[in-house]
Amino acid sequence: MENLAIFSAYLKQVPFLTEADCQFFNRFLGEQVYQKGKLFLEPGRICHHIGFVxxxxxxxxxxxxxxEVNTRFxxxxxxxxxxxxxxNQKPSKYYIEALEPAELIVFTLPTLISAYDHSHNWERFGRLIAERAYRETITRVESFLFMEAEERYLQLITEHPSYLERIPLYHLASYLGIERESLSRIRKKIAYSERL
Known part of the structure; x- marks a missing residue:
């Protein structure tokens, strides 16, 4: 129940979703628990659920x-x-793995479609999720086109400072498109310049 309360609190922050919208959706929600290292998805399988972390x-x-090449956390x-x-209900090309013990609220595509039919507010919500996924993809692609590794690292620590506390450096290095040793050099260089 605690996780449902967390998800409900998240939905209440979406200004256009009404209490009736949320009540309709709640009955279709499920919960999943993942141990560290367990896969949410693997290549060749269809992603049947969206999980709210x-x-x-x-x-x-x-x-x-x-x-292994990390694309997102x-x-x-x-x-x-x-x-x-x-x-699109087509096989994935990606692995999605829990880096820590994790708890999710999950729902399926039929649930989302049913919500779309129930309320235009849910259609708008679905568009927001799709737009967010699109923006993240474009931002990542453009970071490799227009930024050096050090700039990508600085952007990462500005936009996602918690990554440094919770994600191993070798995973961050892969995400940034560099070797772990290169990331260590960048971190030392920045630490040195901050001391000056």
Whole structure:
């Protein structure tokens, strides 16, 4: 019940969702618990659920020449999903793994479609989730096109300072597109310049 309360509090912050909208949606919600290292999704499988993270951290990654490449981290008060796989019901290309013990409130595509039919407010909510996924993808692609590794790191610690406390450095290095040693050099350089 605690996790449902967390999700309800999140929904109440969405200005256009009414109490009736939330009451309709609540009966379709489920809960899932993940131990550290457990997969929410793997390549070849369809993403059948969106999960609202009440507790924990997830990473999204794929394999390139046998090497894991992190593309996203998901913490509390965000949605864990491969949106393309979920919305089009097609096999995913990604792994989504719990980096910490995690607790989710989950719902399915039929639930979302039913909510869309029930209220235009839910359609708007669905668009917001899709737009957020799109913006994150564009931001990440453009960071590799227009920024150096150090700039990407500075952006990361400005926008997501909690990543440094909760995500291992080797995962952050992969996310930034550099080797762990390069990330260590960047961190030392920045620490040195801050002492001057």
């Amino acid at each position: 009440c507790k924990g951290v997830f990473r999204v990654y794929y394999l390139a020449d046998g090497k 998901i913490l509390e008060n965000d949605f864990v999903v491969d949106y393309d796989s979920f919305s």
